[in-house]
Amino acid sequence: MHKHALPQAGTDTFNDQIRIVLVETSHSGNIGAVARAMKNMGLANLWLVNPVSFPDEASYARASGAADVLDRAQVVGSLEEALADCALVMGTSARGRKVPWPVMAPPQAAATAAQYSTEGQVALVFGRENNGLSNDELQRCHYHIHIPSNPDYSSLNLSMAVQVLCYELRMHYLRSLEESESSPYLEAMVSPGDSGWDVPPANVREVEGFFGHLEQVLRQVEFHRRDNPRQLMTRLRRLFQRAHLDQMEINILRGILTSVQKAVGGPQADTQDKSTVAQSTDEGQEKDNA
Incomplete structure (x- = not known):
């Protein structure tokens, strides 16, 4: 019993x-x-x-x-x-x-x-x-x-x-x-900046650095053409800005872009400080290993 x-x-x-x-x-x-x-x-x-x-x-x-x-x-x-x-x-x-x-x-x-x-x-x-x-x-x-x-x-x-x-x-x-x-029992946590999120939101400089890096890589792999740009970068901006990226996510994405540049043998990160990109690669790998 x-x-x-x-x-x-x-x-x-x-x-x-x-x-x-x-x-x-x-x-x-x-x-x-x-x-x-x-x-x-x-x-x-x-x-x-x-x-x-x-x-x-x-x-x-x-x-x-x-x-x-x-x-x-x-x-x-x-x-x-x-x-x-x-x-x-x-x-x-x-x-x-x-x-x-x-x-x-x-x-x-x-x-x-x-x-x-x-x-x-x-x-x-x-x-x-x-x-x-x-x-x-x-x-x-x-x-x-x-x-x-x-x-x-x-x-x-x-x-x-x-x-x-x-x-x-x-x-x-x-x-x-x-x-x-004023206790956060019911507060939503859906994006960087919300209480409980583990990484601060990316600032404008960091986001713009990512967009410049992304455009550079897309041109190097001949996905984005200068003579016929259409609305590619505009739509990609809308996509990523809708995601409200945090600093770690920016670092991971830029680390991926750097790896792509290494693979295709193109110049790397001429739009941003190379130390930032190197750090982003290391942090992305560290996050994955964790």
């Missing part, structure tokens, strides 16, 4: 204020999959209302590293017990009920949950695998949450539905950290 993980210390953080409530889950493996989805997104407050089977080996096997979430799970006999001390209750539901109920998509639900989490526990309630929450259970919710899935195939596995909500909660939490602490 599973050996229980050490309990985590409880705190009053946003993540601990969000309570994931599963009602009468029939397959214990789904409970484990939910625990994994929660831990992926930093949540650990799981409540189980009258599960058919828990705890058991299937739930812990599906948890795959999130056993601590299952160890902390609260098992109660009714939904009333699970919601009694909550400040806000939100239940997952399909649209189209006879009496319209306040309903929102996951991003808005996450923002609302974050707002109310400062006042107390916020419960996100998920129903049974086969038929969801009953009308009576849904009427206990302040808001309904609708996941806008494909209408031709709208049924989500329980853990998938939980993952969608937990992801939106995580994104909202990280955005709030960025606003308050």
